[in-house]
Amino acid sequence: MIALLLLPLVLPFALRPMARRALQRLTPITALWLLTGSAVIAAGCTLAALGAFVLTGLLRLPLFASLGELIHPLRTSYGGLVPPAAVLSAGALTVCARTLTRWALNQSRAFRAARTQAGRGPVAGDLCVLDSPHPDAYALPGRPHRIVVTTGMLRSLDAAEREALFAHERAHNAGGHHYFLVAAELAARCHPALGPVRDAIRLAAERAADEAAATVVGDRRLIARAIARAALAGQSARSRRPDFVPGATTGPVPQRVKALLATPRVTHRTAACGLAALLIACAALSFAASATSMIDVHHRVEVAQGEAAR
Amino acid sequence: MADAKDERRPAGELEATVMAALWAAGDPQTPGEVQLSLGTGLARTTVTTILTRLHDKGVVDRRRQGRGYAYFPVQDAQGLTARRMHTELDRDGDRETVLARFVAQLSPDDERVLRDLLESGEQ
Numbered sequence: 434m435i436a437l438l439l440l441p442l443v444l445p446f447a448l449r450p451m452a453r454r455a456l457q458r459l460t461p462i463t464a465l466w467l468l469t470g471s472a473v474i475a476a477g478c479t480l481a482a483l484g485a486f487v488l489t490g491l492l493r494l495p496l497f498a499s500l501g502e503l504i505h506p507l508r509t510s511y512g513g514l515v516p517p518a519a520v521l522s523a524g525a526l527t528v529c530a531r532t533l534t535r536w537a538l539n540q541s542r543a544f545r546a547a548r549t550q551a552g553r554g555p556v557a558g559d560l561c562v563l564d565s566p567h568p569d570a571y572a573l574p575g576r577p578h579r580i581v582v583t584t585g586m587l588r589s590l591d592a593a594e595r596e597a598l599f600a601h602e603r604a605h606n607a608g609g610h611h612y613f614l615v616a617a618e619l620a621a622r623c624h625p626a627l628g629p630v631r632d633a634i635r636l637a638a639e640r641a642a643d644e645a646a647a648t649v650v651g652d653r654r655l656i657a658r659a660i661a662r663a664a665l666a667g668q669s670a671r672s673r674r675p676d677f678v679p680g681a682t683t684g685p686v687p688q689r690v691k692a693l694l695a696t697p698r699v700t701h702r703t704a705a706c707g708l709a710a711l712l713i714a715c716a717a718l719s720f721a722a723s724a725t726s727m728i729d730v731h732h733r734v735e736v737a738q739g740e741a742a743r
Numbered sequence: 744m745a746d747a748k749d750e751r752r753p754a755g756e757l758e759a760t761v762m763a764a765l766w767a768a769g770d771p772q773t774p775g776e777v778q779l780s781l782g783t784g785l786a787r788t789t790v791t792t793i794l795t796r797l798h799d800k801g802v803v804d805r806r807r808q809g810r811g812y813a814y815f816p817v818q819d820a821q822g823l824t825a826r827r828m829h830t831e832l833d834r835d836g837d838r839e840t841v842l843a844r845f846v847a848q849l850s851p852d853d854e855r856v857l858r859d860l861l862e863s864g865e866q
Contacts, residue, residue, distance in 0.1 A: 553824075555802040555817060557762035558755030564818065580759075587767045592781050595763050599756070 435511045435518070437729070438485055440722035441478035444715055445626040448475060451712055452633035458705045461640035462608075467709055468637060469613045469620075471716035472630045476623035478723040480529070483522040485723075485730050490519020492734065504739040532622045536676075540618075543675040547573055551581050559606075560599065562587070568666035570598055571680040572605035580606070586681075589666035590659060597650050597659035598681055604645035605679045610638040614677035636684040643689055657693040660686055754793075757785070761793045762816065765803060771813035801826040 448471060455464040491497040492507045493515060509515055551561040551573055561573070561581045568586035573579045580602035590598060605611070613634060621631035643660070647653045664686040674680070735741040764777050772780070774791040781790075794814050797803045805812040817826075835841050849857065 555762070557797055557800075557802055558753075558757070558759035560759035560762060562762065562766055562816070582763070584766050587763050590767070592760075592764060592767075592783075595767065596760065596783075599759060599763075603756075 435509065435514060437722050438482045438726045441475070441482040441719045442624075444719045444722075445475045445479065445624045445630075447715055448472065448712075449626055449629045451708065451715065452630045454708055455712065456633060456637055456640065458701070458708045461637050461644055463705075463709065465610075465613055465634065465637040465641055467712045468630060468634050469616050471712045472620040472627050472634065473616050474716040475719050476620035476627060478719040479624045480526070481723045481727065483526050483529075485726055486515075486518045486522035487526060489515050489730060490523070492737070493519075501734065501738070503734070503737040505737045507733055507737045509733065529623055533619065536618065536622060540615075540675045540677065544678070547581070547674050547678065548575055548579075551579050559603070568663065569680065570602060570663065570667075570682075571674055571678050572602040572610075573674075573678055574606055574609075574611040578603075578606035586663060586666065590662055593655055594659035594662060597646060597652075597656045598663060600646035600649045601642050601656065601660070601681060602679075604642040604649070605638070608638075608641060608645065610642065610679050611677050613638055614679060618676050632684075635679075636688070638679055639684045639689055640692060642679065643693055647693060653693045657690045660693075661690050757789070757793055758797060761790060762797060762802065765814060765816045771806060771808070771815040773808055773811055773813050777814070801830065 452468055455468055459467065489507060489509055492501055492503060498506070550563070554564065555562050556579075559577065559579055561579050563569070563581055563583045565583040566585045567583060568589050570580070570582040570586045573581050580599060582598070582602075586598070587595065617631040617634040621627045643656055647656045650656060660681065664682040667682050732741065760781065760783075761777060764780055765772060768776075768780065774787055774794055777794070778785055778787045778790045794803065794805075794812075798805055798814065801817065803814050803816050805814045807813075832838060832841055846854070846857075
């Protein structure tokens with residue numbers, strides 16, 4: 434059981450190299466869905482595994498044993514390892530809970546502030562103009578969706594590039610990318626190895642918006658030019674918007690520009706399917722290991738409660 | 744071809760495009776100048792309609808230039824809020840009662856500010 438519970442804690446490390454390759458082999462939308470899905474499952478299974486360790490450790494204590502109505506002591510394999518594992522897991526869970534709560538509170542505050550700020554300024558259609566010399570642009574989800582662009586950014590781009598920028602931001606809102614980014618941020622805070630996966634998800638969201646904008650505008654070079662110019666203009670500024678709000682210049686811009694300027698190459702379907710299958714398999718394995726361990730723990734507790742034969 | 748595609752875009756997107764053009768330009772623009780700068784297949788009448796709509800919403804202002812107007816974005820947010828308050832006031836038929844209720848609901852600080860402004864304005 435212990436060995437099985439370690440699997441969900443270790444599998445996220447395997448997701449890291451896969452995440453990097455996912456963007457090269459898969460289309461951005463597919464990568465976005467697969468990476469976010471596997472990150473969320475991996476994070477959930479990590480929390481479940483840690484919880485299971487804590488539970489088994491707690492049930493060793495007389496107080497909780499009586500609360501759990503245990504007649505016999507709880508039998509686990511590698512019994513000696515359970516107390517230290519439980520303590521470490523409890524520590525990890527506490528840290529995780531604190532980080533998650535703090536992040537969630539900060540983000541909701543920043544998001545409300547951003548919505549208020551956007552609503553106060555001039556609004557035309559879905560565009561909110563922020564009078565600021567620092568070039569910045571981002572898609573602010575909500576009811577209704579808005580795209581926020583500073584006057585500094587508007588003055589840095591010509592008319593066609595402005596349209597490209599708007600198309601990119603609208604694609605973020607239309608695609609609901611903020612949901613993926615929130616999920617990625619939460620998952621990244623559950624397991625250290627999921628941080629790079631979160632970065633890959635961010636890049637996938639940007640690439641997906643780039644591709645959608647390129648389809649709407651009909652000119653890939655224009656989108657590339659607009660992003661590049663926006664990135665060069667906005668180098669110094671670091672805006673205070675929420676983490677899950679996608680901006681125009683998020684992620685490695687040179688990579689995005691290169692992908693837009695490159696002629697769409699023939700995708701190797703087998704490699705793409707193989708990578709997708711690998712990601713799904715990783716998530717499924719994590720889930721299966723957690724689920725099996727949960728069932729095992731449940732059974733052992735029942736045995737200890739005298740409700741089931743060994 | 745580009746004409747039809749651009750004209751068929753949702754009104755909100757066209758408003759955003761035109762407003763962005765005004766903010767990007769340094770100085771007031773006539774509808775013709777906006778149309779030229781945009782370079783898309785928008786007719787001048789469409790641009791004029793959008794500018795008028797934006798003006799009615801209070802996000803852009805205009806001044807006479809030649810036979811028409813030159814439009815410029817409203818730079819000051821507080822002026823925008825004040826304009827919105829005026830729109831609300833205009834919307835209601837009974838101005839006096841609205842103003843009376845408004846003054847009755849003012850906090851002491853706001854009342855002091857309003858009183859100072861009115862008195863300094865009358866001088």
